[in-house]
Amino acid sequence: MNTTILDITNLHVSVGDKEIISGVDLTIKKGEVHVLFGPNGSGKSTLLCAILKLPGYIITEGSVRVHGTDTAELTTDAIANLGIGMSFQHPPQIKGVTLGRFLETINHGGDLSIPISELAMEAFLERELNVGFSGGELKRAEILKLYAQSPDLLLIDEPESGVDIENIAVISRAINAMLQKGSPMASRERSALIITHTGTILNTIHADIGHVFMDGKIVCSGNPLDIMEDIKRDGFSGCVKCIENRKEIS
Ligand code: ADP
Ligand code: MG
Numbered sequence: 001m002n003t004t005i006l007d008i009t010n011l012h013v014s015v016g017d018k019e020i021i022s023g024v025d026l027t028i029k030k031g032e033v034h035v036l037f038g039p040n041g042s043g044k045s046t047l048l049c050a051i052l053k054l055p056g057y058i059i060t061e062g063s064v065r066v067h068g069t070d071t072a073e074l075t076t077d078a079i080a081n082l083g084i085g086m087s088f089q090h091p092p093q094i095k096g097v098t099l100g101r102f103l104e105t106i107n108h109g110g111d112l113s114i115p116i117s118e119l120a121m122e123a124f125l126e127r128e129l130n131v132g133f134s135g136g137e138l139k140r141a142e143i144l145k146l147y148a149q150s151p152d153l154l155l156i157d158e159p160e161s162g163v164d165i166e167n168i169a170v171i172s173r174a175i176n177a178m179l180q181k182g183s184p185m186a187s188r189e190r191s192a193l194i195i196t197h198t199g200t201i202l203n204t205i206h207a208d209i210g211h212v213f214m215d216g217k218i219v220c221s222g223n224p225l226d227i228m229e230d231i232k233r234d235g236f237s238g239c240v241k242c243i244e245n246r247k248e249i250s
Pocket of ligand 2: 044045046
């Protein structure tokens with residue numbers, strides 16, 4: 001079954017009066033893990049924020065469908081309830097709300113004791129959400145939040161940035177478990193769109209499809225490891241596949 005979870009067509013997004021996303025087409029099917037590479041400031045985080053219609057991100061053209069439902073008239077809450085969860089690049093600190101209380105509020109009824117233990121978050125449940133958390137702790141809390149939400153599509157923004165190697169291993173194990181990466185594609189329930197600036201996360205999370213994002217557009221798509229090799233060798237602007245793709249377009 002090739003069920004489509006997310007279908008983005010010709011998406012244009014502005015922040016203030018500046019266009020940041022300039023015509024993105026992207027389809028994610030059930031079980032697929034997509035990875036988005038791209039330089040700083042190219043609009044990767046903006047794309048995720050626009051999918052959830054966070055305040056300030058204005059869709060000026062194009063459409064986003066989740067499970068076939070056009071989100072044009074939906075609120076962020078309603079879009080999340082269609083089955084989308086997001087782990088932020090820079091999660092907000094929320095004083096007065098403990099991590100434990102926050103998890104109770106968003107939990108869909110699952111037992112969180114195993115992910116809390118695997119992500120080593122027991123000592124953080126009584127702490128105010130993200131307040132004073134280190135880089136690794138922030139990302140572990142974000143992944144725990146996804147466990148609680150249990151979405152069909154995980155939007156994960158730079159899970160490895162500001163995180164040491166041991167924490168990357170812990171986070172990757174948890175993401176792989178959520179994505180059922182040990183099971184055949186057909187039996188996987190969840191999909192993901194993972195942003196990576198460095199590509200480090202690909203050592204531990206096996207993505208199915210990679211995209212290079214530049215200047216608000218997807219400029220090429222293909223095997224994630226091949227794309228990462230090209231980027232490592234030639235940088236983003238020299239990515240062979242991007243250049244080939246641009247030739248095809250022009
Ligand atoms: P990336 O995640 O690829 O590094 P972003 O999506 O964070 O890029 O940012 C893309 C561009 O949009 C940047 O130039 C950034 O300054 C701008 N931008 C993003 N969010 C805002 C905002 N809330 N207000 C003004 N500019 C923004
Ligand atoms: Mg970003």
